[in-house]
Amino acid sequence: MKKDEVPQDKSRTYGGESKLMYAVDNDGKYTGVASSGWEVETYATVAAVEALEAQRNAALLRGKAGETSPLEYHMFDKRMDMATLTSSTGYGAWRVKRHLKPKIFNALPDSKLAPYCEAMGIDLQTLKSLPDADTDTPKANS
Amino acid sequence: MTQFEHRQSAHCESGVVANLVSASGVPMSEPMAFGLSSSLIFAYLPMVKMAGMPLIAYRMLPGSIMKGSAKAMNANWQSETFSNADEGMAALDRALDAGKSVGLQTSIYWLPYVPEDMRFHFNAHNLVVSHKEGDEYVVSDPVFPELKRTDAASLKKARFVKGVMAPKGRMYQLLEAPNNINYEKAIPAAIERNRKLMKAPMVPMVGTKGIRYMGRQIQKLAKDPTKSDYLKQYLGHIVRMQEEIGTGGAGFRFIYAAFLKESAEMLNSKLLAEAGDAMTDAGDEWRRFALNATKMCRGRKDMDADALYDLLDVCAKKEQAVWDMLKGVKTAI
Numbered sequence: 049m050k051k052d053e054v055p056q057d058k059s060r061t062y063g064g065e066s067k068l069m070y071a072v073d074n075d076g077k078y079t080g081v082a083s084s085g086w087e088v089e090t091y092a093t094v095a096a097v098e099a100l101e102a103q104r105n106a107a108l109l110r111g112k113a114g115e116t117s118p119l120e121y122h123m124f125d126k127r128m129d130m131a132t133l134t135s136s137t138g139y140g141a142w143r144v145k146r147h148l149k150p151k152i153f154n155a156l157p158d159s160k161l162a163p164y165c166e167a168m169g170i171d172l173q174t175l176k177s178l179p180d181a182d183t184d185t186p187k188a189n190s
Numbered sequence: 191m192t193q194f195e196h197r198q199s200a201h202c203e204s205g206v207v208a209n210l211v212s213a214s215g216v217p218m219s220e221p222m223a224f225g226l227s228s229s230l231i232f233a234y235l236p237m238v239k240m241a242g243m244p245l246i247a248y249r250m251l252p253g254s255i256m257k258g259s260a261k262a263m264n265a266n267w268q269s270e271t272f273s274n275a276d277e278g279m280a281a282l283d284r285a286l287d288a289g290k291s292v293g294l295q296t297s298i299y300w301l302p303y304v305p306e307d308m309r310f311h312f313n314a315h316n317l318v319v320s321h322k323e324g325d326e327y328v329v330s331d332p333v334f335p336e337l338k339r340t341d342a343a344s345l346k347k348a349r350f351v352k353g354v355m356a357p358k359g360r361m362y363q364l365l366e367a368p369n370n371i372n373y374e375k376a377i378p379a380a381i382e383r384n385r386k387l388m389k390a391p392m393v394p395m396v397g398t399k400g401i402r403y404m405g406r407q408i409q410k411l412a413k414d415p416t417k418s419d420y421l422k423q424y425l426g427h428i429v430r431m432q433e434e435i436g437t438g439g440a441g442f443r444f445i446y447a448a449f450l451k452e453s454a455e456m457l458n459s460k461l462l463a464e465a466g467d468a469m470t471d472a473g474d475e476w477r478r479f480a481l482n483a484t485k486m487c488r489g490r491k492d493m494d495a496d497a498l499y500d501l502l503d504v505c506a507k508k509e510q511a512v513w514d515m516l517k518g519v520k521t522a523i
C-alpha cells in the first residue's frame with residue numbers, strides 16, 4: 049500500500065481517534081501513517097456491533113415479557129457472550145443457562161449474583177432490573 | 191534511561207516493546223521489534239471460538255512478541271503478577287514513584303478512554319503507565335495517537351479482570367538496556383524461524399495451507415442457501431481479524447514488510463529489500479480480498495465464493511513466494 053492510498057474515511061467507530069498503518073512512501077521506504085479509518089473495516093465493525101445490539105434488544109423484549117431473566121440483557125449490553133460470562137464469573141455454562149430462567153434467577157440470593165455484578169461492573173439493583181427504553185440504545189459503561 | 195516517549199503504534203504488544211526498549215536508550219522501531227520476534231503467522235483455529243466464530247490469527251499468541259524479541263535482542267524483562275489487586279496497584283505506584291515507566295497487561299474493555307466501538311472483551315492488551323499526576327495515571331497506550339489518562343478504579347478493573355487470558359495485574363519492566371544487539375545474526379535467524387513457522391508441515395490450518403483452507407470454508411458455506419446470513423457475518427469476522435485488531439493493515443503483512451525493508455537497509459541486503467517488496471504485494475492482495483468480500487456482503491457485488499477463494503489463493507501464492515525467496519537467508523547474509 050502506498051502512503052497516499054492509506055484510507056482516510058473518518059470512521060465513526062474510531063470515536064475521533066486514528067490508527068497507525070504502515071505504507072510505502074515515494075522512495076519505496078516504509079513509514080507510519082495515521083489513518084482515520086477504512087470504510088471496509090468500518091462496515092465489518094458496525095455489522096458486528098449491530099448484531100450484538102440486536103441480541104441485546106431481543107433479550108430486553110423477552111425480559112419484559114418474563115421469558116428470560118434480566119441477566120441475558122445485561123450480558124449482551126456488556127458485549128459479552130456465554131463464553132465470556134462463564135470464564136469471567138467462574139460459573140459453568142449449565143449454571144448460567146439456569147440463571148437465564150426468570151423463576152430461578154429471581155430466587156437467587158445476592159451472594160450468587162455477586163460474581164455477575166463483579167464481572168459486568170454493575171450493582172445488584174441494576175442487574176436485577178431492566179431499563180425502560182425499549183429498542184433505543186441505552187448507553188453502557190457509564 | 192532516557193525519557194519515555196509515547197509513539198503511536200499499529201499493534202499494542204510490539205508498540206510497548208519498541209517504546210520501552212527505545213526508552214532504555216536503544217532506538218527500536220515497532221516493525222523491528224515485531225520482526226525480531228518471528229511472530230507473523232496465518233492460523234485458522236475452528237476449535238477456539240471468538241463470539242461464535244473460529245479464531246483467525248495473523249500473528250502468534252499474545253506474549254510471543256515480547257518473548258520472541260527478548261530472545262533476539264538479549265533483553266531481560268522482569269515480569270510479575272499479583273493474586274491481590276490492591277497489592278498490584280501498590281506495586282505499580284512504588285515503581286512509578288521510583289521514576290520508572292511500567293508496562294501492563296490489561297483488558298481493553300474496561301479502559302475508560304477507549305471509544306465505545308473499539309471495546310471488546312480482550313484481556314491481553316498492553317500499555318505503558320509513564321507516571322502519575324494527582325490521582326490519575328498517565329497512560330501511553332500505543333494504539334492511540336496521544337497520551338491518555340485513567341483513574342485508579344478503572345485501571346484496577348482492567349488489570350484484574352477475570353476470564354480467558356486474565357492479566358492477573360501483570361506488570362513488566364526492562365531490567366537494563368539490551369546492549370550490543372547483533373543484527374547481522376539476529377535478523378536472519380528471526381526470519382528463518384518465521385519461515386519455518388509459516389511452512390508448518392504437519393498442521394493443515396496454519397501457514398499458506400491455512401489460507402486456502404479458509405477459502406474452502408467460504409466456498410462450503412456459500413453452497414448452503416440457509417447460511418447466507420452466517421456467511422456475511424463470517425466474512426465480516428475475517429475482515430475484522432485482518433484489519434481492525436491493530437494489525438498495521440493486511441493482518442500484520444505491512445508491518446513485516448516494513449521490518450524486511452528496514453533490515454535490508456541496515457544490512458545492505460538486496461535480497462531482503464526484494465522480499466520486503468514482495469511482502470507488500472502479498473499485503474495488497476489481502477486488502478483486495480477484504481474489499482471484495484465486503485462489497486459482496488453489502489450487495490454491491492454478487493456473492494461469489496469462488497472469486498473469494500481465488501483471491502485468497504493469490505495471497506497464499508504471494509506469501510509462499512516471499513518465504514521461498516528467503517530460503518537460506520542465514521547463509522545469504
